[in-house]
Amino acid sequence: MAVWLEIIVRTLVAVVVLFGLTKLLGKRQISQLSLFEYITGITIGDLAATVSIDVNSDWYLGMIAMAVWASISLGIEFIQIKSKKGRNFIDGSSTVLIQNGKILEDNLKKEKLTNEELLEQLRKKNVFKAAEVEFALIEPDGEINVLLKKEYQPITPSHLGIKVAPEPEPQAVILDGEIMDEPLATLGFNRQWLNTELQKLGVTLDNVYLGQVDGYGQFYVDLYDDLLQVPEPQEKPYLLAQLKKCEADLEMFALSIKDPIGKKMYGDCSTQMIQIINQVKPILSQ
Template sequence: MAEWMNIALRSFAAVVILFTITRILGKKQISQLTFFEYMTGIAIGELAGFISTDLEAHFMHGVIAIMIWFLIPFLFEFLTLKSKRLREWVEGKGTVMIKEGKIMEDNLKKERYTADELLEQLRNKSVFSVADVEFAILETSGDLSILLKRENQPLTPKHLGIKVAPESEPQAVIIDGNIMDEPLATAGLSRAWLQTELEKIGVTEENVFLGQADSYGQLTVDLYDDVIKVPQPAVKPLLLATLKKCEADLALFGLSTRQPEAKAMYENSMRQMAEVIRQAEPLLKT
């Protein structure tokens, strides 16, 4: 067998082995790595390169070495699920860098962190002043997690006492001009609904690169032709406008009637409608 073909076959086998091992070890191997995972990844990569190009070495010896480097972290991952102490020994544990707004200098020295590196990590989190931080911990992955002081935390509807609608995952009902039936069913919608919504905005599914439906039955689309302007979804604003029109109609009916019983009924209905609008308005404006 020619050398180039031998290298090609060895490389292909190494890729298959590495892909299989990575899939088995899980997504942690391709995210933020711990010390042990970092060391394992380097070793397996070196071995894969070795068995791909070293034609004088026995191929199966390299495969055995890779399998040993695979089985050890796989076994450790299983054991660390059962033992917190072993998990801390293998993966380490977080180090508090800032507590109650004060920098823990001893912990910085322990992690060989300089003040400049700490400030850099804070800036990566869009924090430019240590005085704004209540608590910060250096995770085992090397990422810095921070908790801002209460007065520096972003304002949310909860802080203002505003009730907002619960959010659910939008479903991609059109991808590359093709209708996705499973996401449609997950959203509780049908092809007939989708065709109706597409007709409202004047496009066909073939012209849609990506279409998403939210839990309120609103369809948003991104077209292949970015020059075409697509109307914004108007389901919720239209519903709010309809409710306000009903309130105004009830007020008008109350003013136009001369019968006391009818006037009282219209005024009572108007107050009930106003209360419905008050509760629904925060949800329909999101």
């Protein structure tokens, strides 16, 4: 066999084996890899490259070496799953860097972090003042997680006592100018509805790069032509405005009517309408 042809065959075999071993070892992200997993990935990749071009050695020896490295990695993963002590020994454990708002200098030295590096990591979490941090720790993968003090945490609907309905999953109904019938049917719509929505926006199907429908039936598009401005859907703001108008009308009736029974009825309806508006406002304001 010619050398160039042998290299092609070796490379194809190495790619297939490497792909299989990668699928076998899992699909953790680079930032989630332990030190040994990182070393294993580099070594297996180097072995695959060697098998491809080293025509003077037997190719199967490189395959055996790759399989041994993959087996060791699988064995270590099994130990990590079954034993917390083994997991702590191999991956390490989290280290507290800030506790009760106080930076722990000894732990910084232990993790070989400088105060500048700590501040840099805090800025990546949108924290620019260390005094705002209640608790921070560095995970085994090197990621720093931060808990802000109560007074610096963002306000959420739960802080205001507002119950928010679960957000239904949006569906992509147009991809690369092609209608996706399955997600469209999942939302309970059809092509006729979709074509009507496109006509409302004044765009054609072949100019739509991405079209999505959220769980409330709002249709959004991204066009191939970035210079075209697509108007935002106005159904939600319009509905919210109508509800507020109804509440204002009920309140006006309650103030203007003289009959005590009617005044009470309109007043109660106005109160109920305010409660309804408060419940749906987080959804209709999105």
